[in-house]
Amino acid sequence: MSTDTVALVTGANKGVGLATARQLAERGLTVLLGSRDAERGAQAAEVLAGAGLAVRPLRIDVTDDASVQEAAEFIEREYGRLDVLVNNAGMLVRKPATEVSAEDMRPEFETNVFGTVRVIHTMLPLLRKSSSARIVNVASDSAMFARTTEPGSMFARSHESFAYSATKTAVNMLTVKYANAFLDDPDLAHIKINAVTPGYTATDLNGFKGVRTTDEGARASVHWATVGDDGATGGFFNDEGRLPW
Secondary structure (H helix, E strand, O other): OOOOOEEEEOOOOOHHHHHHHHHHHHOOOEEEEEEOOHHHHHHHHHHHHHOOOOEEEEEOOOOOHHHHHHHHHHHHHHOOOOOEEEEOOOOOOOOOHHHOOHHHHHHHHHHHHHHHHHHHHHHHHHHHOOOOOEEEEEOOHHHOHHHHOOOOOOOOOOHHHHHHHHHHHHHHHHHHHHHHHHHOOOOOOOOEEEEEOOOOEOOHHHOOOOOEOHHHHHHHHHHHHOOOOOOOOOOEEEOOEEOOO
16 A cells, blocks of 8 residues: 555554554555544654654544544545544543443443444545545454453453443444445445454553553554455454454
8 A cells, every 4th residue: 555545543642543553654554643632643643754654633533523524524625535444542431340320331332332433424435435445443352252251361350341341342243234234335345344452452541551562452453454355344353363253
């Protein structure tokens, strides 16, 4: 791919999102570094641009219709299409499962689930214009029934990620549903969409307790954002391959 390939990464001013933006730019893509905070996004983009990478900041709050629409209008004006969308923006609120109310769950669902749908829905006309569009939805190991049902495992015992895990499981299902819908529509069949997990990566979401670096955590997103036309769609992957749901 080249700088003619335009990518948007949401939540990209830090952590895995920032590493994803950098790695995509290192592969020669033009990257729009999406950030809810315009100043932080501009600072992060400036560092990458200063290293000679084709990176521009773009303010986008995935929880706000107007913000997402403004971002889409900017992309339309500047580039006329969108080739790659990485839905990386997410949030985690830690609270014991037995204490979580329905209201407590709303912020995480608003960002992780509704935000993902909001961005895809708004950007779909731009992705439709790309000849080889790719969408990557960032999920989590904690979304896997196979992991969370292992007796005594870290994932089975991570009760404080109650809402977060539920949102990321929803993201996985949305990914499959989108993939099936795209395949059934001749105008959208060229769009490949997959879910990925960064693995247990050291970020502020887990108090930097993860065992993987952000560069390692970004690998799966970058791979599926740039996969060829013979690549899979509607799957769930880490940087080693396909994962069970």
